Amino acid sequence: MSSIRNIVILTGAGVSAESGINTFRDAGGLWEEHRVEDVATPEAFVRDPDLVHRFYDARRAAIQEKAPNAAHEALARLDAAWPGELLIVTQNVDDLHERAGAKRLIHMHGEHLNARCTACDQRSPWTGPLINRPGCPACGMAGYLRPDVVWFGEMPYRMDEIYHAINRADLFVSIGTSGAVYPAAGFVREARANGARTLELNLEPSEGSYWFDAARHGPATVLVPAWVE
Numbered sequence: 149m150s151s152i153r154n155i156v157i158l159t160g161a162g163v164s165a166e167s168g169i170n171t172f173r174d175a176g177g178l179w180e181e182h183r184v185e186d187v188a189t190p191e192a193f194v195r196d197p198d199l200v201h202r203f204y205d206a207r208r209a210a211i212q213e214k215a216p217n218a219a220h221e222a223l224a225r226l227d228a229a230w231p232g233e234l235l236i237v238t239q240n241v242d243d244l245h246e247r248a249g250a251k252r253l254i255h256m257h258g259e260h261l262n263a264r265c266t267a268c269d270q271r272s273p274w275t276g277p278l279i280n281r282p283g284c285p286a287c288g289m290a291g292y293l294r295p296d297v298v299w300f301g302e303m304p305y306r307m308d309e310i311y312h313a314i315n316r317a318d319l320f321v322s323i324g325t326s327g328a329v330y331p332a333a334g335f336v337r338e339a340r341a342n343g344a345r346t347l348e349l350n351l352e353p354s355e356g357s358y359w360f361d362a363a364r365h366g367p368a369t370v371l372v373p374a375w376v377e
């Protein structure tokens with residue numbers, strides 16, 4: 149890694165799988181016979197908010213019992229030790245990267261532990277099951293609280309910062325993501341176009357595996373510590 153100074157690391161559900169958090173598209177990744185595309189949309193929330201709240205309440209409760217694994221911990225060590233620029237961009241809404249100690253981190257698809265008001269957009273900490281009636285702490289009774297996550301058709305968070313980092317990266321590493329969801333699935337091409345080396349660490353070849361200079365396939369708790377050390 150001697151010629152490498154700036155690193156961007158994209159993570160997906162596969163990095164948390166060995167902590168016991170289900171991925172979206174692997175076997176068992178469906179929920180109550182709904183595809184994620186059918187519950188993770190603004191239209192689904194309008195159509196059946198109780199269903200969407202149950203989906204997120206169940207996942208939020210499950211996540212709080214889980215702990216970071218060796219992959220999260222290895223990335224946190226790299227973050228602490230790396231002298232150059234480094235950014236972990238996670239698509240995950242769990243908090244396992246920060247619980248492992250990662251600091252240079254962006255949650256591009258939001259965070260389970262926040263709620264957001266549909267009227268004023270203010271974030272507030274999640275404090276319990278989100279009951280589907282108005283009651284935003286910031287704007288009073290005008291807005292409904294929704295999970296502070298990015299659904300299909302919505303703009304992922306902090307995209308300017310992410311593209312800025314990708315455009316400066318010497319190395320782009322993708323860990324535990326299927327490459328099925330954009331814009332994250334397009335980051336590897338953006339990084340390549342700007343001259344970065346690209347590496348995939350995933351259980352199996354992802355949909356975009358073709359775009360990476362190198363790939364290692366296996367469990368994240370094995371591959372990530374081996375790559376970091």
Ligand code: BJW
Pocket residue numbers: 159160161162163165166171172173174177184185188239240241257297298299300301302303304307323324325326327328329330331349350351352353354366367368369
């Ligand atoms: C392991 C492992 C182990 C397992 N070790 N590995 C047609 C073409 C292109 C784009 C579109 C299109 N039609 C619509 C779009 C846009 C749409 C999109 O991408 N749709 C696709 C279905 C095609 N995207 C959007 O709408 C996004 N917004 C947008 O595009 O805005 C406009 C824009 C334009 C330009 C720039 C910027 C913006 C928003 C997408 C929001 C996604 N939201 C979700 C839900 C978040 C909240 C929640 O958590 O509920 O995000 S959907 C879901 O998928 C979640 C994930 O973050 C995301 C990605 O999933 P991930 O992490 O890859 O998980 P899996 O399950 O798919 O894969 C796990 C992988 O791990 C597998 O490969 C396993 O092998 C591996 N694995 N165990 C290592 N132990």
